[in-house]
Amino acid sequence: MKCTYSCNGAEHAMARRQFLAGIAASAGLGGLGVFTSPLAAEQLSSRRKRVVVFNMHGGLSQLESWDPKPGTETGGPFRSIETSVPGIRISELLPEVARQMHHLCLVRGVNTSEDDHGKGAYMMLTGRRQTPAADYPYLGAVCAKAMAPGDSPLPGHIVITPGGGGGRGADSAYLGPRYSSIALGNGKPPQNTTRPGQVTESIDSARNDFRKRVSDRFLSRRRTAVTEAYVYSYEQAAKLMSKRDAFDVSREPARDQDRYGKYDLARHCLLARRLLEQGATFVQVSHSNYDTHNENFNFHIEQLGEFDHAFATFVADLAERGMLDSTLIVVLSEFGRTPNINLYYGRDHWSRAWTVVMAGAKVQRGIAHGKTNAKGTEVVDGQVDHANLFHTYLQAVGVDSTDNFDVEGRDVPIADPASRLIKQVLS
Template sequence: MRCVGNPFSRRGFLAAGSIAGFGLSLPELLMRQAAAEMKHYDFIKPKAKSVIHVFLPGGMAQQESFDPKPYSPLEYRGEMGTLKTNTGEVFSNTIPKLAKRADKFSVIRSMTHGEAAHERGTHNMFTGYKPSPALQYPSFGAVVSHEYGPRNNLPPYICIPNVPNEFAGTGYLPSSYGGFALGSDPARGDFQVRDLNLSGGVDESRFVKRKEALEVVNRRFTSMTSADNVAAMSTFYERAYDLLDTPAAKEAFDINKEGDKLRDRYGRNQAGQRLLMARRLVEAGSRLVTLTYGGWDMHQSITSGFNRTMPALDQGLSALIDDLDSRGLLDETLVMVTSEFGRTPKINADAGRDHWPKVFSVMLAGGGVKGGMVYGASDSTAAEPDHSPVSPADLATTMYHLLGIVADKELMAPGDRPIEIVDGGNVISDILV
């Protein structure tokens, strides 16, 4: 944590000398100074231990999911019907299973930002910041990894199946806080996490000898350079050793440990098996798991696109909520479903919808979030927020708050520049338990 002022100044040492006579040692004094200076930050008791961030690339339409407009003209509302949730709200009929579990999650219908390009919208939703030509900001996973580090020898930040985009990286933070990518899709019949097992012909004693030899070489090499990528590689090796040496941690990646009935309940497809793997990883100790599913950039034939893509997500998310709840994990696991932006209010000439960042929807479940709530609203044609707009900075601040991370804490960017984790976001307190 960055502290304001310099506790090691000449004045500080003079004060330490005068106070020592009253029984305070220099370490005690410095500890008190640090504690006083850190009162700038409001410490937060975390409600969530982990986050599962489900990102839907391309921009999911709000009208065909969580924010239908059944009373608007056909060219605005689209061809999909609606249904009542178990809380009396109205969702699109594309998500019938989630509608039966609406009491378990909240929907924000007033997400908004100004970036209509895929890359810029993605940047917003992975960092909480608008893109800047001067600085690359760290992703949520990198920040969580930086603040908390590993738990139970599992990587703190894991990506399923791969790091999804350039904005899911470490930004200005050291590379050692990057995401661990599975490298293969859990839905594959031959799924295996790359580099998680010893090479053929290498037994445990041989592995230990190789590790010791590598450590000797690394100590010599790292003493000659301070390059970030060298230090990061050393950290990666150490974490890999910890993982290989911890059977319980390795087992978390073995999706075949799950029974057939549960795997069927999630769905034997990309959405279902990625979500099931995410549950295994947070249950075992990973702090933030990011996964992607589908392609939601439906400029053409949006009805058939949703009919093809949404059922697996509806099934998988519903199974995830049920599974976390039955294991007593929902209260401590934040499930966050986001996308780059929404889609245009009016159906285009190709029966699709185009990019629309002015308003869209996000789903949040567990981890200190109320169930059965809709926050904010779009106007009659889902063109802009009607009230209670929520920015990416607000969403990020709320997520960090639930994890016990102070969003306006300053981290150090290159050049010793203090940069807030999130700049200007507000906690969406109305949706919190």
């Protein structure tokens, strides 16, 4: 999806790879191993953890959400409210989320020192700073590689975008296209997953049988990683077509659809729940747009009014269904917004003191880690960055982030080896 920022960041221009004439090109050409340590892989496959990321496109204001500073010159017009955790207060724009605070962990000391949209997003989703010398896989690709069962009928890396079409993302780097994201544009099923009307089931079956016979004959003489990936692509495509209903949120009970609400983000949250319940490993829900250089307060009323109900309902549902222990929830942006209020009632980009939210899996419940100063301009306690967070996400779902991926025989660190997890937020 083309995300429209108010300033023209590089992220804005990120190209999405076409779905390569159907699902066929989803074959993984990347490493055939997963971990250097076989024990780790075995442990993970038995646990079935999941990750869902809420990506608040454009840069959610921490002051209008998780770290309010009411009554100060930077605080803006909104008040803070009590939450279900005594002593933790959040913005009055999140009344329903406040009632779920006992499930959440606020990481209030984030300092990523990067105020560019594209670079900030890259850092938050890869755990590394972008360099010309290397490209790193996004969190979804890492989770798909490290956590998704090999026989999963659903893609391991799903991104629900606010609008636009489907397609695959160029976000798996050296892990290969098998782990790149499949976008569900405005929550619609993946593109090209229905049989063309003029192709009957019997024709399709005969066609596939013929392809399989030819393929088997070829593989009996020449078997390589590339040929196996080619075969895998058809197998996954067939599974995906058979599981197309998994992407159809209208199949959820009417009562749940009413409970979530009749707007896009609400549908996307319900779809995320559906996908997780159907076995998806990683789902990202994007909400647009928070790049509020102008009229920050009006737009946060509008956007967080949508987010509050949908997200709170999602968290409560996962808790009620016993899924929170196995599901990591992350709410992130590319950065926060300036404490300073500009001429246009706007806030600009601010990466030096902002907040990321986590919940579920091994994350401690009902805590606020880290602290900013009275005006919210600097972190004064518990400072962390994108790399610390990336380690923590993975460790929260049982992935040893200090391990390596085996990429065609080469050890590649899963997360930045110069960084480490935030111990205090994990139980």
